[in-house]
Amino acid sequence: MKKIKYNLIRQDGNARYGEIETRYGTYETPMFMPVGTRASVKGLTPDQVKECSSGIALANTYHLWLRPGEDIVQKCGGLHKFMNYDRPILTDSGGFQVFSLAKNKEKDITEEGVHFKSHIDGMNLLLTPEKSIEIQNKLDSDIAMSFDECPPASADYEYLKNSIERTLRWAERGKKVHNNPHQALFGIVQGGPHKDLRKYSAEKTVEMDFDGYSIGGVANDGESKEDMYKAIDYSTPYLPKDKVRYLMGVGEPIDILEGVERGVDIFDCVLPTRIARHGQAFTREGKKNLNNAQYIEDLRPIEDECDCYCCKNFSRAYIRHLITVGESLGGTLLSIHNIRFLIKMTEEIRESIKEGRFLKYKENFIKKYNSKKK
């Protein structure tokens, strides 16, 4: 009956090195979590994901609710058995998806929940805080997320003020129905880039006593980097030290570093797999587009020093070939590289925090990462 437990081991400034204990083992933080929206990290087998030294993986409540349905997953023995991933799983609440599907924001987002049309068959549906938690209970993930309102980056102060109040009420409602004894439940801090709203949202959420806390409403379309960093800056100071902090949806290497510096422990992002499918690779010197003609005869791996399956076995020329002809193996290999890249990065971040040189590590990383930019 053990929920997750976070142990803070060392701090370097606000950067934290720690570990998360779960029923599927103990994993170190800072951590990057690969995203497997529909109970699958796109293009990868669970073994391939684990080979990247993955810890927690993500799945999505909205998608699994529509197909195959939470009851099917439950009958199959829960999400871990269903997708054969024997490490921890976090389920997103579905809020993010549902908000992008709600056409008429004013009318469709109500106190009860969010009305929207299924992206599959157009059916009118309603997702409520209770429903989201009930689905996640059945999916049997290790961490469930509260159902929050995810306002666009363009939302103004007044809108956000009302929005965080509603998110707090929704968090309370979700908490009441949450009944999976070995599933942790996280609260979500909102409030845009505004200091007072973030502070208020964080303090009120913490009062409800969740198993961990996320910073939401970042990495939205059109949001500036400055606003994202502000959102973190104004949230983490009000979060308890002995609970995990999760920055939702962030996965650009530099943003991970900025998050860690501000006291964030875990990150998730679709970026490594999405850009992989479109032919791009993270490297120490910034993103590389393997579609580019310069790689046609390039026999080198994407990165000489990388220890991933892709870099140990395949050339840039081969990957470019796969990508340009549309072979899905190209996306798979690049996804392995990109996921490993971010996880390796978090391993190095942990070492640097343990040794008290995180800021130096960050500075060097960013310098090299931006070195090829004009």
Add this chain to the structure above:
RNA sequence: GCGCCGUUGGUGAAGUGGUUAACACGCUAGUUUGUGGCACUAGUAUGCAUGAGUUCGAUUCUCAUACGACGCC
């Protein structure tokens, strides 16, 4: 040999006597942050087989040449 039709970019092609020659694919580059997977954005023919003519002006009209398809002897 005669007749007839055709010849537009890397490809398939649309089109007009008068500023920037449609569209698609390809190619080139860029984008992508709690995934409505396999998308989006931008660029990509200084020239419409070659030569001459008509015209203020021709890729568009006329003639010749070259090449190609079809038909006939």
